[in-house]
Amino acid sequence: MTTEKAKLKRPQKSAEERRHDIVAAASELFAEHGFQSTDTQTVADKAGVGKGTLYRNFKSKEELFKATLDMHLDELRATVVRARESEQDPLEKLRATWLAYIGFFEQNNNIIELFIEERLYFRDQERSLYFTRLERSRDEWRALFEDILRVYPNDEVTASELMDISGQLVHGAVLLSQHTAITQSTRQRVDLMMRIFMHGFIKPGQDNI
Amino acid sequence: MTTEKAKLKRPQKSAEERRHDIVAAASELFAEHGFQSTDTQTVADKAGVGKGTLYRNFKSKEELFKATLDMHLDELRATVVRARESEQDPLEKLRATWLAYIGFFEQNNNIIELFIEERLYFRDQERSLYFTRLERSRDEWRALFEDILRVYPNDEVTASELMDISGQLVHGAVLLSQHTAITQSTRQRVDLMMRIFMHGFIKPGQDNI
Amino acid sequence: MTTEKAKLKRPQKSAEERRHDIVAAASELFAEHGFQSTDTQTVADKAGVGKGTLYRNFKSKEELFKATLDMHLDELRATVVRARESEQDPLEKLRATWLAYIGFFEQNNNIIELFIEERLYFRDQERSLYFTRLERSRDEWRALFEDILRVYPNDEVTASELMDISGQLVHGAVLLSQHTAITQSTRQRVDLMMRIFMHGFIKPGQDNI
Amino acid sequence: MTTEKAKLKRPQKSAEERRHDIVAAASELFAEHGFQSTDTQTVADKAGVGKGTLYRNFKSKEELFKATLDMHLDELRATVVRARESEQDPLEKLRATWLAYIGFFEQNNNIIELFIEERLYFRDQERSLYFTRLERSRDEWRALFEDILRVYPNDEVTASELMDISGQLVHGAVLLSQHTAITQSTRQRVDLMMRIFMHGFIKPGQDNI
DNA sequence: TATGAATGAGCGTTCATTCAT
DNA sequence: AATGAATGAACGCTCATTCAT
Numbered sequence: 001m002t003t004e005k006a007k008l009k010r011p012q013k014s015a016e017e018r019r020h021d022i023v024a025a026a027s028e029l030f031a032e033h034g035f036q037s038t039d040t041q042t043v044a045d046k047a048g049v050g051k052g053t054l055y056r057n058f059k060s061k062e063e064l065f066k067a068t069l070d071m072h073l074d075e076l077r078a079t080v081v082r083a084r085e086s087e088q089d090p091l092e093k094l095r096a097t098w099l100a101y102i103g104f105f106e107q108n109n110n111i112i113e114l115f116i117e118e119r120l121y122f123r124d125q126e127r128s129l130y131f132t133r134l135e136r137s138r139d140e141w142r143a144l145f146e147d148i149l150r151v152y153p154n155d156e157v158t159a160s161e162l163m164d165i166s167g168q169l170v171h172g173a174v175l176l177s178q179h180t181a182i183t184q185s186t187r188q189r190v191d192l193m194m195r196i197f198m199h200g201f202i203k204p205g206q207d208n209i
Numbered sequence: 210m211t212t213e214k215a216k217l218k219r220p221q222k223s224a225e226e227r228r229h230d231i232v233a234a235a236s237e238l239f240a241e242h243g244f245q246s247t248d249t250q251t252v253a254d255k256a257g258v259g260k261g262t263l264y265r266n267f268k269s270k271e272e273l274f275k276a277t278l279d280m281h282l283d284e285l286r287a288t289v290v291r292a293r294e295s296e297q298d299p300l301e302k303l304r305a306t307w308l309a310y311i312g313f314f315e316q317n318n319n320i321i322e323l324f325i326e327e328r329l330y331f332r333d334q335e336r337s338l339y340f341t342r343l344e345r346s347r348d349e350w351r352a353l354f355e356d357i358l359r360v361y362p363n364d365e366v367t368a369s370e371l372m373d374i375s376g377q378l379v380h381g382a383v384l385l386s387q388h389t390a391i392t393q394s395t396r397q398r399v400d401l402m403m404r405i406f407m408h409g410f411i412k413p414g415q416d417n418i
Numbered sequence: 419m420t421t422e423k424a425k426l427k428r429p430q431k432s433a434e435e436r437r438h439d440i441v442a443a444a445s446e447l448f449a450e451h452g453f454q455s456t457d458t459q460t461v462a463d464k465a466g467v468g469k470g471t472l473y474r475n476f477k478s479k480e481e482l483f484k485a486t487l488d489m490h491l492d493e494l495r496a497t498v499v500r501a502r503e504s505e506q507d508p509l510e511k512l513r514a515t516w517l518a519y520i521g522f523f524e525q526n527n528n529i530i531e532l533f534i535e536e537r538l539y540f541r542d543q544e545r546s547l548y549f550t551r552l553e554r555s556r557d558e559w560r561a562l563f564e565d566i567l568r569v570y571p572n573d574e575v576t577a578s579e580l581m582d583i584s585g586q587l588v589h590g591a592v593l594l595s596q597h598t599a600i601t602q603s604t605r606q607r608v609d610l611m612m613r614i615f616m617h618g619f620i621k622p623g624q625d626n627i
Numbered sequence: 628m629t630t631e632k633a634k635l636k637r638p639q640k641s642a643e644e645r646r647h648d649i650v651a652a653a654s655e656l657f658a659e660h661g662f663q664s665t666d667t668q669t670v671a672d673k674a675g676v677g678k679g680t681l682y683r684n685f686k687s688k689e690e691l692f693k694a695t696l697d698m699h700l701d702e703l704r705a706t707v708v709r710a711r712e713s714e715q716d717p718l719e720k721l722r723a724t725w726l727a728y729i730g731f732f733e734q735n736n737n738i739i740e741l742f743i744e745e746r747l748y749f750r751d752q753e754r755s756l757y758f759t760r761l762e763r764s765r766d767e768w769r770a771l772f773e774d775i776l777r778v779y780p781n782d783e784v785t786a787s788e789l790m791d792i793s794g795q796l797v798h799g800a801v802l803l804s805q806h807t808a809i810t811q812s813t814r815q816r817v818d819l820m821m822r823i824f825m826h827g828f829i830k831p832g833q834d835n836i
Numbered sequence: 837t838a839t840g841a842a843t844g845a846g847c848g849t850t851c852a853t854t855c856a857t
Numbered sequence: 858a859a860t861g862a863a864t865g866a867a868c869g870c871t872c873a874t875t876c877a878t
Contacts, residue, residue, distance in 0.1 A: 172377025204413035259860035538661035590795025617827035677839040
């Protein structure tokens with residue numbers, strides 16, 4: 001029960017473990033303070049390694065940052081895919097996916113800010129990791145909305161358009177979730193999103209009052 | 210022979226003007242590179258003042274940053290209010306407001322990232338300026354949705370809920386606008402948002418297929 | 419008479435003076451420990467300035483190093499030119515020049531090592547400052563030997579050849595001077611060099627014993 | 628079933644060989660980049676051993692550096708002795724020795740810089756290896772010049788003085804050889820050195836013009 | 837004995853802030 | 858009041874050396 005968790009000298013873990021420890025530590029710190037405000041010594045300390053070990057595993061602080069983003073993106077993707085495949089009905093797939101998406105960002109506090117930070121810092125260098133991935137998964141999303149439209153045909157709207165609205169709803173939710181008084185559960189919020197997304201707020205026949 | 214003579218060359222700006230020049234310069238630079246990557250020397254240069262003058266006008270780089278955010282928030286508010294008041298019909302007010310909101314962020318590139326940066330860096334110190342203001346204007350938004358519900362009564366949804374969905378749609382649009390292939394005008398996007406928001410994508414009567 | 423020379427805060431000297439102070443401090447330290455072993459903090463301390471001031475005046479440690487070399491090379495050149503012009507007779511010009519050259523390196527201990535360090539470190543980047551300058555002054559040296567040969571005609575040797583031998587003698591002297599037991603004054607050494615250079619060590623007529 | 632079995636794949640080098648490999652690798656790298664700019668990892672790689680092995684064989688990078696200098700000094704000495712003994716006539720011994728000396732440094736590029744680097748870095752600690760050895764061989768050099776003076780008696784110059792001039796000529800040649808346009812072979816340069824060293828550039832009888 | 841992953845002191849450089857002019 | 862030279866704390870990264878395997 002000592003707080004001083006017996007810091008062994010040179011624990012000699014596997015390379016895989018080391019990398020993971022470092023990314024895990026970095027991830028928390030980046031999420032808490034942002035990329036620039038996190039210093040490498042702190043990451044090393046938190047990961048329980050020397051600073052040199054950081055640099056043996058990652059070419060630079062920037063690389064480390066991107067590695068943490070990558071890790072989160074892998075998790076996010078896994079979470080979302082799992083959710084989508086957990087349901088058969090297209091609309092239920094959608095609901096599950098939204099839930100998973102928003103839930104992921106709720107459980108990984110501030111992660112969305114990291115993706116946005118990346119966009120700011122590395123703007124000149126390359127495309128943002130997050131949006132690159134988003135793009136890559138567009139086809140899967142579109143397929144989902146095509147399935148939905150097959151069940152609920154509507155020639156006044158395209159799958160792409162639905163995908164866009166869906167994207168707005170989800171990303172808006174993620175962005176605002178930490179700042180809206182949390183009077184509702186994520187589940188409830190998603191249900192509301194579904195209701196409006198499906199039927200709007202205007203009752204049929206009210207339109208031309 | 211006054212000490213004040215011959216200074217004609219230096220345009221003798223008022224304190225107010227100076228501050229404005231500095232904020233304007235800072236604003237562009239912050240938007241382009243982010244808070245941390247923008248250095249005070251560059252701001253001073255761009256504003257055409259010495260670095261000391263920066264610090265006479267703003268206690269710190271952070272203050273300056275917040276002043277630029279404040280300026281943008283003032284502009285945003287003015288833009289939105291103007292839009293809202295330009296229409297009579299509640300739904301048209303909403304459409305105009307959405308359009309103004311999204312248009313503002315389209316014209317002030319990267320501004321949304323700045324608000325998010327603030328959230329990351331100054332987390333510990335205080336609440337974010339953007340979300341503080343957002344909160345402050347909630348009542349106005351809510352009033353709008355109450356008006357709308359008066360015209361289109363629906364006891365299955367509250368004004369607050371509509372406000373939340375509206376917030377998600379708008380912020381999602383802002384966040385994604387720079388990253389979605391721009392096949393549509395803002396106008397068109399807002400129209401789509403309105404359509405779905407009002408009626409959903411499912412045609413009446415299709416529901417229980 | 420205080421040893422604590424009243425370290426005024428921010429003495430605000432002229433830019434010229436600052437640069438000079440820094441180069442002077444750097445020069446001593448580089449000469450004493452070499453380029454790589456001298457750290458910038460030490461230079462700043464010795465120059466009585468902050469480390470930032472170093473970097474306001476010189477783009478990098480490397481630039482500073484080259485600036486000190488340049489300074490020494492300027493001095494060396496001035497010393498040598500002054501010596502050469504102090505005499506009329508070509509042979510006396512030569513003697514005076516040799517004396518000045520060797521004397522310079524005796525008074526600026528370890529400077530020759532610095533020139534050689536430069537060659538080692540910056541090999542890839544560009545030509546050595548020292549040898550670039552040496553090359554540049556070759557014409558002046560050659561002119562001197564042509565004058566000498568005009569007085570002492572000898573068609574078995576060229577001015578260039580004499581210049582080469584002279585260069586070897588002088589640089590050899592500089593290199594070895596710190597390591598040979600100093601039994602003789604520089605004056606005496608130069609006189610010996612002159613004697614051998616002029617007549618060799620073999621007496622006329624002894625040759626074909 | 629000996630422990631020594633089956634290790635055929637690893638060439639089973641002797642400790643002696645290992646050391647030699649390391650010194651050989653280090654030697655090249657030091658000569659190319661200098662002491663400080665050469666890093667131990669690179670040496671280990673080039674020598675085909677692990678970094679630990681470096682430190683089992685040499686207490687520190689510095690020791691390794693000195694070992695390479697020692698190696699070169701051994702080679703230099705062997706080369707010079709061999710040359711000296713290849714001739715009978717004292718003057719021819721001298722010519723051969725000069726040739727060997729200069730040739731050695733021509734074939735071992737940048738070695739002279741290493742000796743000078745040592746002087747800079749390890750100044751405080753002890754005397755330079757190169758000059759220590761030089762000192763040690765002074766007696767042999769002096770003996771040579773005494774032999775020469777026996778054949779060409781000259782009571783206006785001592786063997787020590789000739790030795791000094793010879794040292795200057797040779798070291799100057801080594802130092803400058805990489806920087807003078809190589810219009811002549813080493814052989815030719817040495818012949819010129821001999822001619823001037825023996826007779827000077829002034830023809831007998833010209834003196835008192 | 838040989839290895840190379842791990843370490844951390846050390847260093848060059850930057851940049852927000854101050855202050856003499 | 859305005860300036861910009863001066864400051865020095867802070868930080869990313871390196872590399873000689875150690876030590877668990």
